[in-house]
Amino acid sequence: MAKVVLRKVRKEFGSSVVVHDIDLTIPHQEFVVLVGPSGCGKSTTLRMIAGLEDISAGEIHIGDTLVNDMPPKDRNIAMVFQSYALYPYATVWENMAFGLRVRRYPQAEIRRRVEAAADILGIRDMLDRKPRQLSGGQRQRVAIGRAIVRDPEVFLFDEPLSNLDAKLRVQMRTEIKKIHQRVATTMIYVTHDQVEAMTLAQRIVVMNAGRIEQIGTPQDMYERPATRFVAGFIGSPAMNFVPCSISDGGAELGVRIGESLVLPVPAGRRDRYRAYSGRSMLLGIRPEHCFDAKTHQPAAGQAPFEIVAGVVEPLGIDTMVHFELAATPVCARVNSYAVSSEGERLAMVMDMNNMHLIDPQTDKVV
Ligand SMILES: Nc1ncnc2c1ncn2[C@@H]1O[C@H](COP(=O)(O)OP(=O)(O)O)[C@@H](O)[C@H]1O
Ligand SMILES: [Mg+2]
Numbered sequence: 001m002a003k004v005v006l007r008k009v010r011k012e013f014g015s016s017v018v019v020h021d022i023d024l025t026i027p028h029q030e031f032v033v034l035v036g037p038s039g040c041g042k043s044t045t046l047r048m049i050a051g052l053e054d055i056s057a058g059e060i061h062i063g064d065t066l067v068n069d070m071p072p073k074d075r076n077i078a079m080v081f082q083s084y085a086l087y088p089y090a091t092v093w094e095n096m097a098f099g100l101r102v103r104r105y106p107q108a109e110i111r112r113r114v115e116a117a118a119d120i121l122g123i124r125d126m127l128d129r130k131p132r133q134l135s136g137g138q139r140q141r142v143a144i145g146r147a148i149v150r151d152p153e154v155f156l157f158d159e160p161l162s163n164l165d166a167k168l169r170v171q172m173r174t175e176i177k178k179i180h181q182r183v184a185t186t187m188i189y190v191t192h193d194q195v196e197a198m199t200l201a202q203r204i205v206v207m208n209a210g211r212i213e214q215i216g217t218p219q220d221m222y223e224r225p226a227t228r229f230v231a232g233f234i235g236s237p238a239m240n241f242v243p244c245s246i247s248d249g250g251a252e253l254g255v256r257i258g259e260s261l262v263l264p265v266p267a268g269r270r271d272r273y274r275a276y277s278g279r280s281m282l283l284g285i286r287p288e289h290c291f292d293a294k295t296h297q298p299a300a301g302q303a304p305f306e307i308v309a310g311v312v313e314p315l316g317i318d319t320m321v322h323f324e325l326a327a328t329p330v331c332a333r334v335n336s337y338a339v340s341s342e343g344e345r346l347a348m349v350m351d352m353n354n355m356h357l358i359d360p361q362t363d364k365v366v
Pocket of ligand 1 (some may be wrong): 013018036037039040041042043044256305
């Protein structure tokens with residue numbers, strides 16, 4: 001049983017603080033993903049949990065043990081890195097058994113564990129090969145196998161799929177999810193790729209500049225981002241942000257964009273947004289919440305508007321169309337047959353039930 005708890009964990013390199021007093025509790029057996037742009041402190045946080053990096057302040061607990069001063073080898077964790085770091089002249093079997101040999105496990109136990117891990121990973125018939133006789137995905141499997149045989153309380157992954165090509169990355173993503181189901185261990189996974197985070201995580205921790213922006217399920221992050229950063233980081237193509245103001249027409253409330261466009265605020269949000277009327281705000285709306293009116297009759301809370309299509313990008317399943325709202329570039333995901341070329345006028349619908357209102361003074365979603 002190992003939950004992992006970080007209390008006010010801080011990391012300074014010289015005079016610069018790269019992790020700012022973060023608090024995080026990861027329950028036993030949870031798959032949590034730390035995601036954020038390069039340099040935001042993900043690897044440093046993971047390395048502090050592993051004990052590969054000292055912490056400048058705070059506490060880290062693994063299970064019921066305060067591990068601040070415990071060396072990595074005593075923490076009962078296993079880490080998988082982006083570079084597989086396999087021994088090139090050793091076989092797959094030897095690579096996986098090495099850590100157990102060093103710890104003087106009996107031969108029969110080593111065999112049992114290596115074979116069980118090889119079965120989980122589907123590499124049983126490759127145990128006699130050398131790493132150079134394996135594909136990138138198979139090598140990464142061996143690196144994961146080396147972690148599994150240790151039977152750790154916590155798995156730490158640092159961008160383990162970043163060296164693989166796009167197709168293999170998607171395959172291994174599914175594999176890693178299966179592995180979590182089969183070995184049922186606490187897993188902390190670091191990536192800069194928000195799609196990887198969304199697909200793998202039970203809970204996502206979005207980091208930005210050494211701080212935690214938001215913690216929640218993938219669905220929370222998508223539907224209820226707390227900040228402009230999370231709103232723009234999660235989801236692809238990214239959310240559109242359009243300068244606007246809230247116009248108060250008594251019972252009605254509207255999102256005013258530029259001179260002529262006013263989109264009504266859905267009834268359920270009026271009380272929440274009224275306090276911001278008259279102020280400069282940002283409307284956040286995802287491309288998939290702007291439809292074409294030909295295939296989508298407006299329903300309750302959905303507002304019609306008109307555009308002149310800019311660049312049109314057919315994706316097969318649907319089409320991305322770029323346009324401007326009061327000189328701000330916006331992108332919408334429309335039906336494949338809704339628009340064919342630049343310059344066409346197009347009747348659109350914005351699903352205001354999925355709008356976000358951001359206060360640019362705080363960058364918080366209100
Ligand atoms: N050993 C180090 N000495 C000084 N600065 C470091 C060291 N390791 C990382 N940093 C800095 O700490 C910040 C966070 O790095 P890192 O945790 O590797 O980010 P991420 O994994 O999110 O890309 C970066 O600005 C990086 O340059
Ligand atoms: Mg990193």
